[in-house]
Amino acid sequence: MVDLSVKIRDLDFKNPVMTASGTSGFAEELNDFYDVSKLGAVLLKGITPKNRDGNAYPRMAETASGMLNAVGLQNKGVDYFIQHIYPRIKDYDTHLIANVNGSTVEEYLEVTEKVNDLDRISAIELNISCPNVKEGGMSFGISCPSAEAVTREVRRVCSKTLIVKLSPNVTDITEIAKAVEGQGADSVSLVNTFLGMAIDAEKRIPLLSTITGGLSGPAIKPIALHMVWQVYHSVKIPIIGMGGIMNAADAIEFMLAGASAIQVGTAIFKDPFIPLQIIDGIKNYMERHRLNSVNEIVGNIAS
Amino acid sequence: MSFKEVQDFVVTENIPLNATNFLIQLVSSKPLPKFVPGQFVNVEIKNSNEIFLRRPFSVFDIDYTNNTISLIVKILGRGSKKLTEISEGESLSIIFPLGKGFTFPNPDERILLIGGGSGVAPMLYLAKESELNPDNVHLILGAKSVDDHINIENYRQFGNFYFTTEDGSLGEKGFVTQHSVFQNKLKTFDKIYACGPDAMMKAIAREAKKNNIFCEVSLENLMACGFGVCLCCIEPTVRGNLCVCTEGPVFNINDLKW
Numbered sequence: 001m002v003d004l005s006v007k008i009r010d011l012d013f014k015n016p017v018m019t020a021s022g023t024s025g026f027a028e029e030l031n032d033f034y035d036v037s038k039l040g041a042v043l044l045k046g047i048t049p050k051n052r053d054g055n056a057y058p059r060m061a062e063t064a065s066g067m068l069n070a071v072g073l074q075n076k077g078v079d080y081f082i083q084h085i086y087p088r089i090k091d092y093d094t095h096l097i098a099n100v101n102g103s104t105v106e107e108y109l110e111v112t113e114k115v116n117d118l119d120r121i122s123a124i125e126l127n128i129s130c131p132n133v134k135e136g137g138m139s140f141g142i143s144c145p146s147a148e149a150v151t152r153e154v155r156r157v158c159s160k161t162l163i164v165k166l167s168p169n170v171t172d173i174t175e176i177a178k179a180v181e182g183q184g185a186d187s188v189s190l191v192n193t194f195l196g197m198a199i200d201a202e203k204r205i206p207l208l209s210t211i212t213g214g215l216s217g218p219a220i221k222p223i224a225l226h227m228v229w230q231v232y233h234s235v236k237i238p239i240i241g242m243g244g245i246m247n248a249a250d251a252i253e254f255m256l257a258g259a260s261a262i263q264v265g266t267a268i269f270k271d272p273f274i275p276l277q278i279i280d281g282i283k284n285y286m287e288r289h290r291l292n293s294v295n296e297i298v299g300n301i302a303s
Numbered sequence: 304m305s306f307k308e309v310q311d312f313v314v315t316e317n318i319p320l321n322a323t324n325f326l327i328q329l330v331s332s333k334p335l336p337k338f339v340p341g342q343f344v345n346v347e348i349k350n351s352n353e354i355f356l357r358r359p360f361s362v363f364d365i366d367y368t369n370n371t372i373s374l375i376v377k378i379l380g381r382g383s384k385k386l387t388e389i390s391e392g393e394s395l396s397i398i399f400p401l402g403k404g405f406t407f408p409n410p411d412e413r414i415l416l417i418g419g420g421s422g423v424a425p426m427l428y429l430a431k432e433s434e435l436n437p438d439n440v441h442l443i444l445g446a447k448s449v450d451d452h453i454n455i456e457n458y459r460q461f462g463n464f465y466f467t468t469e470d471g472s473l474g475e476k477g478f479v480t481q482h483s484v485f486q487n488k489l490k491t492f493d494k495i496y497a498c499g500p501d502a503m504m505k506a507i508a509r510e511a512k513k514n515n516i517f518c519e520v521s522l523e524n525l526m527a528c529g530f531g532v533c534l535c536c537i538e539p540t541v542r543g544n545l546c547v548c549t550e551g552p553v554f555n556i557n558d559l560k561w
Binding site: 022023024025029030032033045051053054057058059060062063064065066067069071074217218266268269270271272273 | 305306307308309347352353354355356357382396398524525526527528530531532533534535536537538539543549
């Protein structure tokens with residue numbers, strides 16, 4: 001019997017496979033297909049203080065081995081979440097992690113303080129890497145001083161496990177990772193989407209209403225993998241790796257590069273069962289390689 | 304909770320209906336759940352490294368005895384093109400059942416169904432499933448030319464058919480909204496249903512609103528997931544931006560900001 005459990009700060013996860021924020025709704029949408037309690041965790045759709053309509057249509061463009069999105073944090077706000085969504089999902093037997101967003105430090109604090117009071121929210125993923133909002137979002141995650149400032153303030157009001165989600169749109173992601181580790185982050189999750197764009201040559205128009213958007217899917221995997229490996233050698237806190245993971249082999253590559261756990265994102269759009277297939281695939285890999293604990297995979301590559 | 308599945312079907316038919324439309328029939332190894340006309344499936348595009356996402360299609364027909372789903376696939380781009388190249392006997396992954404279908408008419412109502420291009424698929428299915436007296440079911444089907452129309456002989460028994468073509472090669476020349484039935488008899492209908500290009504549906508919605516007739520349209524916004532997690536296929540409505548995949552694809556025109 002292989003042991004798939006992983007620990008991040010004082011949280012025990014039944015397995016290292018999580019579903020990424022913005023690709024798994026509020027867990028209910030996946031629960032229409034299967035029992036979400038099989039997942040290590042569900043990262044809930046990003047929450048802001050107030051209702052956000054998000055960006056105008058079109059918000060999505062398919063690209064080679066991936067896609068661009070420009071959703072822009074559409075959600076009904078933290079109060080709606082607490083009153084209407086949380087009561088419906090709180091009994092799912094998996095870790096529910098809130099993805100917290102804001103345009104200002106005060107907004108990040110408002111959402112954090114409110115979700116910090118919810119018993120069944122296990123952790124907070126501080127999203128300082130959304131590329132699709134005009135104010136806040138990624139702007140906090142691309143410089144060390146602002147990443148430090150927002151992490152420091154949120155840490156003060158967050159008693160739960162604090163994960164900071166990093167942007168790949170930086171010169172050196174290890175500097176940002178070290179900066180947020182220094183301010184008390186318990187973990188970093190990486191990477192969010194890469195800024196990109198797509199154009200219809202015949203019509204001479206951008207394919208997204210916002211012109212630019214975030215690239216995800218297998219197209220970004222080698223770059224994301226490299227960033228996880230870099231960060232693994234720069235910080236001591238556990239890493240949650242993501243970026244184009246489509247199958248168990250991809251997930252294991254991220255763990256070998258140094259991720260303690262992984263998130264499946266865009267793959268869910270293609271097949272919502274992929275996270276479960278990855279759990280089985282990791283189990284199979286451990287049996288073939290005679291590994292007792294999934295933690296033995298983490299960072300375990302020859303160098 | 305609404306139960307949804309991802310399942311491998313086997314392609315039993317892939318027949319060209321005309322230059323751009325194909326009929327693809329798929330069989331399941333299990334009994335199918337009940338589909339409402341207007342609901343859709345999200346279909347994997349196989350054998351392509353380039354095409355990453357599934358493609359959504361309205362259900363054209365279901366045979367609950369033989370567990371088959373039929374789709375009309377119109378070649379619009381690389382994904383649909385690739386899909387029409389699939390061979391009989393190949394397996395194809397389908398996510399289903401997705402979305403909300405049309406509101407069924409009451410037994411004594413007169414309905415007008417308007418389909419443009421591949422939008423005829425859910426209209427023919429609704430005509431068949433409505434179980435109305437065929438005298439009360441009227442369909443206007445529009446296309447560019449006679450070659451773009453599909454053969455509807457098997458559906459004749461379910462209603463009265465009218466055709467338009469932009470070049471006049473079949474039925475009345477012009478758009479569906481220029482057809483004499485639409486122009487002169489619109490007020491005789493209790494419900495109007497439409498599926499097709501946005502411009503067509505908007506023109507229909509304008510007239511339906513003007514005449515205060517119940518009208519539902521099926522939208523075809525670009526989507527990534529089809530089950531409400533990506534938030535890409537949104538449509539602005541009186542209730543805010545809604546996902547076409549879960550809150551639609553069928554909308555009452557009074558909910559839309561058209």
